[in-house]
Amino acid sequence: GSYQDLLNNFSDQLERELRFKMIHSLVLLSRKGYWNEGVAIKFFIDLLAIHDKEIKSLIFKHIIKLIAKVDMNGKRSTLHKELLSHIGDKLKEKDWVYVKNVFKLLVSLMMKEIWRDAKVANLIAEGASHDCSEIVQLCCNFFIQNIDHDEVCVSDDEDERKKANDEKKKFSNSLVHKKKTKAELGRMSKLQKKVKKA
Numbered sequence: 001g002s003y004q005d006l007l008n009n010f011s012d013q014l015e016r017e018l019r020f021k022m023i024h025s026l027v028l029l030s031r032k033g034y035w036n037e038g039v040a041i042k043f044f045i046d047l048l049a050i051h052d053k054e055i056k057s058l059i060f061k062h063i064i065k066l067i068a069k070v071d072m073n074g075k076r077s078t079l080h081k082e083l084l085s086h087i088g089d090k091l092k093e094k095d096w097v098y099v100k101n102v103f104k105l106l107v108s109l110m111m112k113e114i115w116r117d118a119k120v121a122n123l124i125a126e127g128a129s130h131d132c133s134e135i136v137q138l139c140c141n142f143f144i145q146n147i148d149h150d151e152v153c154v155s156d157d158e159d160e161r162k163k164a165n166d167e168k169k170k171f172s173n174s175l176v177h178k179k180k181t182k183a184e185l186g187r188m189s190k191l192q193k194k195v196k197k198a
Contacts, residue, residue, distance in 0.1 A: 016052065023047070023055055027062045037070045038079050042086045045105070049098040056101070063105060068114045084119055091123065096132040103127045103135055107142045 006014070006022075014022070030040040044063045050056055067083070074080035090102050106124050109115040127139035 019050075019052070020055055020058075023058065027058065030062070030066060037066060038082055041066050041070075041083060045086065045090060045102065048101040048105070049095060060101070060105065060108075064108055064112065064114065067109060068112070072114060074115060074117050080115075080117075084123070088123060091126065096135065099130075100132065100135050100138065103138055107138065110142070110146075 026035075026040075026043075029035050030037070030044075041063060044059050044066070047059050048056060048063075050059070071080050071083065087102060087106065091099055093099050103124065106115075106120055110120055110124065124139050124142055127135045128143070130136055130139070
């Protein structure tokens with residue numbers, strides 16, 4: 001309704017306290033089941049574009065709780081497909097800060113084992129070749145940290161695997177603050193290949 005349109009289109013023009021109260025009231029409505037769950041989740045995903053850390057944090061936590069409540073492991077397949085389709089569309093947006101937040105949501109859902117299916121993993125894998133280096137780092141780190149070494153070994157050589165992990169950590173730390181040189185972009189490309197191999 002108009003309430004949703006106001007937040008979607010004019011949230012930055014609203015006074016911060018009013019904006020927070022509006023979003024908090026929508027969170028309460030959806031928690032108590034007065035709002036269609038699928039519609040509510042999609043709406044809150046769209047609102048991750050808001051430039052307010054406190055509000056974004058509230059929305060982020062609420063989305064995870066809502067999905068955990070209604071779509072644990074994608075058991076409600078119709079809703080699961082709808083949400084993945086909606087998220088897939090959002091990952092094509094030009095606002096990279098927003099897209100990074102959506103990738104963070106996918107990673108959180110996988111890490112918390114709320115979603116564990118291949119379609120979600122494939123969406124995160126797409127982020128490993130994104131134009132934004134921070135998104136690449138986020139997605140690559142997710143795959144490297146979640147390799148089950150009892151089942152999947154990137155290398156049979158323990159020392160080589162440890163060396164690769166150490167390189168990844170050093171690279172991750174330097175990537176955030178440095179201007180990207182040709183050599184660093186090459187290292188990023190090698191890191192992406194390791195993730196694909198894993």
